[in-house]
Amino acid sequence: MSLEWEQVIVDSVDSVALGEWWRVALGWVVVDDRRGDYEIRPAPDRLPGLLFGEGAPPKQGKNRLHLDLRPDDRDAEVERLLALGATRVDVGQGDVSWVVLADPEGNEFCVLSSP
Known part of the structure; x- marks a missing residue:
């Protein structure tokens, strides 16, 4: 199986x-x-x-599941995603090496630091 x-x-x-x-x-x-x-x-x-x-109704509260994305260049990718309509989100992450964004419906995802 x-x-x-x-x-x-x-x-x-x-x-x-x-x-x-x-x-x-x-x-x-x-x-x-x-x-x-x-x-x-x-x-x-x-x-x-x-x-x-x-x-589904509009999202409320923090996601219970989210995607982590690892780009070649974190900062460039964050800027590209923001230009597409993503928004920066503070979920209490503090000072970390990744950036938390949300898609146009508010679903959070993380853009990790470059490898």
């Missing part, structure tokens, strides 16, 4: 808008937008993906 990680489900107010934001942010491709859901992956045949489901 084996398991494969297929995707992370992200509840959203607008699945297409949020999914498209993450598609551009990550440079991924759309693999499914037929059912009102919006799924993106690194490539059509690569897992895991992100599946954005529609109909």
